[in-house]
Amino acid sequence: MRDYTMNLGNISLRDTLESAVYIVGAGPGDPDLLTVKAQKLLASADVILFADSLIPEQILDICRPDAEIIKTANQTLEEILPTMIERVRSQKSVVRLHSGDPSLYSAIHEQMQLLAEANIPFEVIPGISAFQAAAAKLKVELTVPGLVQTIILTRISGRTDVPTREELTTLAAHQASLCLYLSARHVDDAQSKLLEHYPAQTQVAICFRIGWPDEKIRVVALEEMANCTHQEQLLRTTLYIISPALLPVSGRSRLYHPEHNHLFRSSHH
Incomplete structure (x- = not known):
């Protein structure tokens, strides 16, 4: 068991913390x-x-x-x-x-x-969200130059209604890095809606209880998303990341490319 005692330096908020x-x-x-x-x-x-x-x-x-x-x-x-x-x-x-x-x-x-x-x-x-922790565990960047530059954070309609304009089929049409929260109970419905726009072999990271001792991460093809969820009996606190960025790619950020000019670095010739 790790020791979670924090060394917070000499700064104490105890005397200055407002009633709030x-x-x-x-x-x-x-x-x-x-x-x-x-x-x-x-x-x-x-x-x-x-x-x-x-x-x-x-x-x-x-x-x-x-x-x-x-x-x-x-x-x-x-x-x-x-x-x-x-x-x-x-x-x-x-x-x-x-x-x-x-x-x-x-x-x-x-x-x-x-x-x-x-x-x-x-x-x-603010805190770290599950999609950020999951990407770190997967060692992926969810925005890859030339491949995907948009991240969509959403959920499928359950007890909490999702506006019609935000239906999963509409969002899937973008083929962005899509992070699906709170949707394990509706995984069959989610998979069928996603398959209308994403190729069946698109990689999906199924992330159960990220950051907990019993966390599980499974990376499968989109067509196996529901099946894997049922086999592993995953329900609550499961995040799905559907993204072309989960495949190994050779894209390189222009920001660090030697031919890229920006405010703090001149180009090398």
Whole structure:
């Protein structure tokens, strides 16, 4: 087991941390992928609320021994919000820990709206998203010159409706690097929609619980995507990356090419 005690230098936020809510991205699972700011906030905050089913408990090793830890996996927003408001009004600093990055599928929009209405100050601290951690594990760049320059982050319609203009078949037409979140339960539907536009042999990385000790990554042809998901019995916290960039390529970024001029380097002749 790794030691997750963080050496945060001589900078302490404890004396300066305001009574506010800090909405913090915890990253995909690996505590080492927390930002330095997230570590400092966790080490300083009076109260930490976290979804215990989505965030590893080792992250809490960073927290103050006297911090109030509140698990929220079984709570609704209606239950969580009054707790945050009450603690801030009691002059406490509150960290609301979200898995991944708060800008993606974190349901923070409503939280921020209600905090603003209650005149509770808040700040959002970004985190590493699963698609970034997955690309790093796969040792790929999802934008390859001459091959693909667009990344689409989306999900298939389930309990949360996806607008019609964002239907998967429409997005698949771009043949971009497509990162499909929260869609394992609908994988057969997703595969058939993707096959309308991507070649059957397009590589798909099936990434289960990225950053956790039990993570699994399988790279298969698109036509095997659903079959592999069922065989491996993958359901929650599975990310699919469908991309031509998953195949070995010989593309080279113009930015570092010797014939490329840019602001900081003149061309060699």
